[in-house]
Amino acid sequence: MSHASFSLGRRSLLLGLGTALVLGRTRAAFAQLPGERRFVVILQRGAMDGLYAVQPYADPVLREIRAPLALPEPGQEGGLLDLGGRFGLHPDFANLHAMYAADEALLLHAIAGPYRSRSHFDAQDMLESGADQRLSSGWLNRAISALPNPAEARAGLAVGTNVPLLMRGPTPVGAWFPPGVEHPSPDLYARLAALHAGDPKLGPVFEEGLRARGFATSTLGEPSRERDRAQFPRLAAAAGRLLAEAAGPRVAVLELGGWDTHVNQANNIRGPLRALDAGLAELKAALGADWARTAVLVITEFGRTARANGNAGTDHGTAGVALLLGGAVRGGRVVADWPGLGRDALLENRDLRPTADLRAVAKGLLAGHLGLPAPAVAQAFPGSEAVAPMGGLLRG
Template structure:
């Protein structure tokens, strides 16, 4: 893959995009590895980590629930109250190894149900859009070393806002692999539905490319389905190298499940699960020095909507995983789903600030002190770091 050659040429960092997934890397004077995965489109936390022990759950979204633990294609149990979605088998194995922690009922400090605003805030690390991303400020906050040269470069398309800023970060993107999600194809086909020329042509083209008639399953012949795992494996190889980058940001789309959620969520969850398993495998022994934060801009409505999907909500789930994580636990203060417990009577009430999770990881894993954390997340004094996230 080109990333390897490219990154070798550049020495320190690079960025690559495959399908709906993308990756950006930066060097840092540390031997610890820190990876952030942004799930763009708002992952439904209540489907990824199902609070099957909550008595109100079945009444609110019974038709979206997988079978319980122990049943065929059932939830993967996390200790008697929560269960992982059955597509997250590798996550379950990491949880049992003590390498994965679940943080439930998390959200950013902002309250926006606009994807674009919320993603900006999530990446800025603030309740407003900043010109730099918090992960870039992490790189800047690390003590300088005699390490890689301080050389900025830019090739091809954009680095995510999360990693944008003064610290050197690379960007590279092959256009040939860029294909939209099956749902986006379906929406475009629908927009053309009444066009006598382009409508039938697009429908025929999608059939020829092997889309199922409903176009909901993501069953395409192209390599988009392998994009995130392939990218994650590349990231792992890069991060594993003694002289490789130490900071990576990855993105994975396809989470905006307004309709037919049971079908549509399966695909991105499986990508995430196999992708991070591929990252772990590629890291090899460096896995023990790795911490990964998986986050999304907001959660989704607790109740099912009229099209067997969910709409934009608030509280959701985040994952902390890696060999450096003190996992095997579900953390957070579960607010419950019963009467009067929901935010605006529709969303999971957030009880943990995502910045607290990030700060807890940065403090323990990369050694950032309070002053540095304040620079990374300006105005976050009220969000104190979650302690005990890392193995001591």
């Protein structure tokens, strides 16, 4: 490879043109625009306790079965943030509550995926696969195959060193994470890329890494060297800035762990709660005017037991909470077909019973928000014909 042809190749690679050329796309690919809507999915790994984060304080059974984890009612010291008389938000969710007050946050309660596994790892796989078994690709990846790529990026973006299963699959996606070591010269990167080019598996991955870095660096500037750069709020802010670029990605995935609160939940859940709340505020701020066209879906693999365990924590359960927020969301509401917490109301006398299906929400957003055609939505959730997309999630 001569230097002349390399520099041309590298430039087009960084501009995201490489794929169009390699795949033989025509100009039509550039004429077709991806739309202005932004969609973000945040995966909460470890199973957030929905009954704790969004407490049904008007349900008289709550305090009976969950006394150590029932927070004071709204208005009292350290009390819940009210959500209209029946439910209350954990007080660490101040930013989320402000979004709720601005009709930008919709909280879905007693919701779960279609699977009934209490294994984190199986349930996360199924949550991300969009099926009741583990598939080799994620529902979001399959869905956005119908989304045209913008000029300088992939439509889909994973923010973090690893691409979660949700975003893996046949549709090429971008990935971004702030790096932390020394960097070879552009020429040495190019030589390394040439070494990988012939490898059928690593070649495309390497190319995508280079391309994503090039795009991200031109948008975000040189990466910060601060120690806390990996913290969720910073990643959320970076995701927001990348999504706010006109030629940038439209759909992004982030992950936040730490929700597996088997012990001393009241203390141990505060770190992840605060990180999520701060991250949502950062995301909104960084999106700027694009926030009005954004929907953010926050989901976890399952809820937790209705009763506290022997260690002021909770064990693996079934239904929980999903959060939907953004300027495009018809918020200011809690949506729940409340099953109750009584002995017979609980699933197996143990868990909050699911009365809503996460797939209905996701399908409603893919169709209604991203405007994806029906076949793409069906491909995202195979075998879900009986689950109608949930309506009324978005502003008209």
